[in-house]
Amino acid sequence: MTEDNFEEFLKKAAQSYNAPPARTPREDMWSAIQAQRAAGPRVVYGGGSGTRESSGRRFGSKIWLGAAAAAVLFLATGVGIGRWTASSNTQGSVAVANPSKTGSNPAPTTEPSGTVPDGSVVGSTPGQNAGGGVEALTPRGVARSGGGQRTGLTGGSGTRVAAGDAAPNPTPASAYQLTTVRHLSEAEALLTSFRTRSTTDQQMDAQLGTWARSLLSNTRLLLDSPVANDPQRRPLLEDLELVLVQIVQLSPGSTPQDREMIEKTLRQDHVMTRLRTAIPAGSQRGS
Amino acid sequence: MGLLAYESRSSVNDIELITRVVAGDAAAERELYETYVDRIYRLTFRLAGDDELARDFTQATFIRAFEKIGSFRGESSLSTWLHSIGVSVSLNGLRKTKRLRTREAPMEEGLTVGAMPVEAEPDLKERLARAIDSLSDKYRTVFVMHDVEGYTHDEISGTLSIPVGTSKSHLFQARSKLRVALADFAPEWAS
Numbered sequence: 001m002t003e004d005n006f007e008e009f010l011k012k013a014a015q016s017y018n019a020p021p022a023r024t025p026r027e028d029m030w031s032a033i034q035a036q037r038a039a040g041p042r043v044v045y046g047g048g049s050g051t052r053e054s055s056g057r058r059f060g061s062k063i064w065l066g067a068a069a070a071a072v073l074f075l076a077t078g079v080g081i082g083r084w085t086a087s088s089n090t091q092g093s094v095a096v097a098n099p100s101k102t103g104s105n106p107a108p109t110t111e112p113s114g115t116v117p118d119g120s121v122v123g124s125t126p127g128q129n130a131g132g133g134v135e136a137l138t139p140r141g142v143a144r145s146g147g148g149q150r151t152g153l154t155g156g157s158g159t160r161v162a163a164g165d166a167a168p169n170p171t172p173a174s175a176y177q178l179t180t181v182r183h184l185s186e187a188e189a190l191l192t193s194f195r196t197r198s199t200t201d202q203q204m205d206a207q208l209g210t211w212a213r214s215l216l217s218n219t220r221l222l223l224d225s226p227v228a229n230d231p232q233r234r235p236l237l238e239d240l241e242l243v244l245v246q247i248v249q250l251s252p253g254s255t256p257q258d259r260e261m262i263e264k265t266l267r268q269d270h271v272m273t274r275l276r277t278a279i280p281a282g283s284q285r286g287s
Numbered sequence: 288m289g290l291l292a293y294e295s296r297s298s299v300n301d302i303e304l305i306t307r308v309v310a311g312d313a314a315a316e317r318e319l320y321e322t323y324v325d326r327i328y329r330l331t332f333r334l335a336g337d338d339e340l341a342r343d344f345t346q347a348t349f350i351r352a353f354e355k356i357g358s359f360r361g362e363s364s365l366s367t368w369l370h371s372i373g374v375s376v377s378l379n380g381l382r383k384t385k386r387l388r389t390r391e392a393p394m395e396e397g398l399t400v401g402a403m404p405v406e407a408e409p410d411l412k413e414r415l416a417r418a419i420d421s422l423s424d425k426y427r428t429v430f431v432m433h434d435v436e437g438y439t440h441d442e443i444s445g446t447l448s449i450p451v452g453t454s455k456s457h458l459f460q461a462r463s464k465l466r467v468a469l470a471d472f473a474p475e476w477a478s
Contacts, residue, residue, distance in 0.1 A: 006466060009476035011434045016412045017419055018431075020332035024325045025342060030317070032346050037353065189383065195339070196384050267339075273346055276380075 032270050036277060039232055071186045075218045078179030079225055085175075176227050181279055183218050187240055188275045190215060191266065194247060205250050212247040219244060236278060239269045301365040309357050320349055323366065327373045333431045334377045344380050348373040367445040374446055378424055411472055418468035426461035433458050 190211050197204045219241045228234045246262045266272060307315030327348055332341035351372055359368055419427060428447065432438040433454075438446070443454045 005476040007434075007462065009472075010462060010465060010469075013411060013415050014419070014430075014435045017416055017435055018333045018336035020329045020341070021338070024328045025338075026321070026324055029324065029328070029342055029346050029349075030320060032342070033320070033349050033353075036346070036350055192384050272343055273350070276343075276347060277350055 032273060035270055036273055039235070039274065069214075071182060072214050072218060074182055075179050075221060078175045078182075079221055082175045082179075082225065176225060180222060180227050180233065183215070183222060184236075184240075184275055184279050187215055187219075187244075188272070188279065190247075191243065191272060191275070195263070195266070195272075205254070209248050209250055212244045216241065216244040216248060233278070236271075236274050239265075239271050240275070243271055302361070305356060305359060305365065308353065316353060319352075319365075323369050324349070326366075327369060330370065330432070330436060331373055331377045333435055334374070334428065335381060340380065340384060344373065344377045347376045347380070351376065363445050367442065370442075370446040371448065374428060378428065381424075411469070411475075414472075415465070415469060418465050421468070422461055422464060426457050426464070429454055429457040430461035430465075434462075 190208065194208055197208065219237055222228065223234070223237050223241065228237060243262060243265050246258075246265065250258060250262075304315055304319055308319055324345065328341060328345045331344040331348070332338070335341045335344060348369065352369055355372075359365070363371070419430065422430065425447075429443055432443050432446070433440065440451045440454045440458075443449075444451045447454070449457075
């Protein structure tokens with residue numbers, strides 16, 4: 001009897017636990033969803049729920065700095081490899097499908113392979129390109145040449161060509177892709193920490209500022225790299241750059257309005273959701 | 288009210304709706320969203336305890352659902368599948384944000400507070416909230432779904448992909464821990 005009483009008591013008392021508002025913000029959320037999806041197909045977020053790294057880690061300042069240093073090193077290495085490989089390949093040009101031309105003109109154009117931006121434009125052999133609408137598997141899904149719309153991994157019916165088959169040297173795109181994902185993961189961690197910090201913790205603000213500064217440098221490096229050619233990535237990196245600048249500029253004397261401005265930018269541009277959906281499942285944040 | 292109201296939607300309706308969504312019918316997407324958003328939002332809010340996070344998780348749930356709906360096999364109901372995504376997104380997101388930790392206090396601390404006399408309801412609410420937050424994810428999720436939101440063990444089993452017996456076991460463990468944490472309030476339920 002006592003047990004039953006306890007269950008009833010518990011159920012009743014627990015109704016106040018994290019009680020949701022009476023009204024669901026349907027329209028707001030729908031608008032946000034539409035905005036995200038309008039930006040283009042995304043890599044499935046958390047496709048393997050267990051594959052995403054458990055992030056219950058504590059962001060101690062030393063870990064932050066270590067992670068930031070590792071990220072900087074990794075990014076610099078990735079960008080360096082990409083540029084070095086790209087420059088070495090410019091001597092020997094390869095045929096790649098030009099999405100602006102192949103739809104109406106099956107003849108391949110000749111461009112340096114270094115211009116392949118993050119797998120969003122994928123090389124193709126002339127024979128495969130002849131029909132237009134060739135698809136190539138990329139890390140982010142399927143890129144369709146010939147002016148076709150990008151589709152998900154399960155979509156499309158055109159000829160599928162593994163990127164590695166068509167691109168003589170996939171290293172630059174892979175390096176940029178990996179580097180970008182790591183960077184976006186770091187940014188997501190920073191922004192998450194920012195949003196959940198105590199508003200009165202000035203030491204935390206200082207640590208976040210240091211972290212944001214290193215990410216800001218990396219963001220600008222990526223904006224200057226072929227990654228920024230990707231029509232989905234560039235706006236995201238630009239919005240991220242703005243937020244990072246705002247966080248870097250936070251000082252101990254900053255007002256709540258300053259912080260609210262950052263929150264507002266995050267909300268209006270849906271930066272968090274875009275970051276989360278831009279990070280492929282199973283990717284691990286920099287250690 | 289659990290998922291039953293949603294389960295009562297015939298599978299034919301669900302199949303038709305899914306087919307339209309896969310075909311790119313924007314109205315069907317909206318219909319799917321309108322049908323399930325309240326329930327998903329309530330659950331994510333219960334798990335997150337924060338409006339911003341609940342919105343993020345709900346949005347991510349539907350974005351992911353729209354992306355993956357082509358691979359939905361119909362092995363469970365559409366409602367169960369959506370809830371499964373919602374819980375997965377929420378728990379993964381919460382591990383990152385550590386949102387719960389803002390209110391966190393070790394269970395031991397909660398127990399020592401027991402020396403204080405039983406007071407008004409706000410104290411009970413706060414103590415209960417901290418005790419629930421201190422539960423592990425698996426216990427907390429089952430407790431929230433069953434005792435707070437009214438899901439059945441069958442529904443929880445489908446959503447979390449665990450056997451019904453495991454769901455019951457998790458609930459039992461959760462209640463046991465909460466009973467210890469709320470021992471000071473025993474007169475309230477023993478009377």
